[in-house]
Amino acid sequence: MLTLSNIAVSYDGSRILRGVDLNVPEKSLICLMGRNGVGKTTTLKSIVGLVKTDVGKVTLAGEDVTTLTPDARARRGIGYVPQGRDIFPHLTVWENLKISVVVHGSRAAEQMDRVLELFPILKEFLQRKGGVLSGGQQQQLAIARALLTNPKVLILDEPTEGIQPNIIDLIGDALLKIKSEGKISILLVEQYLDFCLSIGDFFYIMDRGAVVASGPIANLNNDIVRRHLTV
Numbered sequence: 001m002l003t004l005s006n007i008a009v010s011y012d013g014s015r016i017l018r019g020v021d022l023n024v025p026e027k028s029l030i031c032l033m034g035r036n037g038v039g040k041t042t043t044l045k046s047i048v049g050l051v052k053t054d055v056g057k058v059t060l061a062g063e064d065v066t067t068l069t070p071d072a073r074a075r076r077g078i079g080y081v082p083q084g085r086d087i088f089p090h091l092t093v094w095e096n097l098k099i100s101v102v103v104h105g106s107r108a109a110e111q112m113d114r115v116l117e118l119f120p121i122l123k124e125f126l127q128r129k130g131g132v133l134s135g136g137q138q139q140q141l142a143i144a145r146a147l148l149t150n151p152k153v154l155i156l157d158e159p160t161e162g163i164q165p166n167i168i169d170l171i172g173d174a175l176l177k178i179k180s181e182g183k184i185s186i187l188l189v190e191q192y193l194d195f196c197l198s199i200g201d202f203f204y205i206m207d208r209g210a211v212v213a214s215g216p217i218a219n220l221n222n223d224i225v226r227r228h229l230t231v
């Protein structure tokens with residue numbers, strides 16, 4: 001569904017990504033892991049179109065999207081939930097969701113019921129301001145908003161960061177439900193190992209701008225964890 005081949009990215013002339021290869025098959029949940037600063041967020045930005053790639057290719061459903069604008073990629077089916085909770089704090093939950101509908105039209109409107117079903121707390125809090133929600137509720141709102149754009153691939157950057165365990169479970173359940181419906185593949189950047197072990201199908205681990213290990217999640221053994229993930 002989504003493929004990165006040999007992606008290289010530089011900031012101010014210094015190479016940050018050195019040839020990243022990654023594949024998100026249809027109907028799968030991929031965990032991209034690695035310590036702080038190894039290039040996970042930059043990798044996601046290269047998919048979404050928020051950084052320029054020096055070389056390499058991003059393919060979505062067979063189409064080369066490498067030179068498309070972020071907006072064009074979103075319309076082709078790349079849904080992005082950035083690191084931190086990127087919602088509008090002064091707008092209500094409903095208004096936050098409504099923005100996606102305004103931007104993405106009737107196809108987004110059709111998804112509203114389903115998305116609210118997936119995150120019942122949002123339905124309950126439709127009239128609350130985004131800024132008064134807990135971190136976990138804001139994260140659910142950010143995911144809900146991305147889902148309204150009808151993505152083929154949903155990309156999330158550390159959705160469990162700073163969130164209570166019971167809400168992490170809710171988010172995990174929601175992601176599994178989305179995957180099981182079979183229409184959306186998921187690429188998750190995550191530092192919380194147990195979360196990846198419980199919901200992931202495949203893992204990729206990055207170190208210093210490159211993928212250094214990958215495979216089925218069952219192959220993610222202690223040795224790999226010790227070498228590439230523990231500080």
Ligand SMILES: Nc1ncnc2c1ncn2[C@@H]1O[C@H](COP(=O)(O)OP(=O)(O)O)[C@@H](O)[C@H]1O
Nearest residue numbers: 011012016034035036037038039040041042043
């Ligand atoms: N906008 C930027 N300008 C310059 N350097 C950056 C920028 N964003 C990230 N970096 C650097 O690129 C490297 C990778 O960052 P990032 O992709 O955010 O890593 P991760 O998400 O794995 O923590 C880090 O060394 C970081 O300091």
Ligand SMILES: [Mg+2]
Nearest residue numbers: 040041042083
């Ligand atoms: Mg990051």
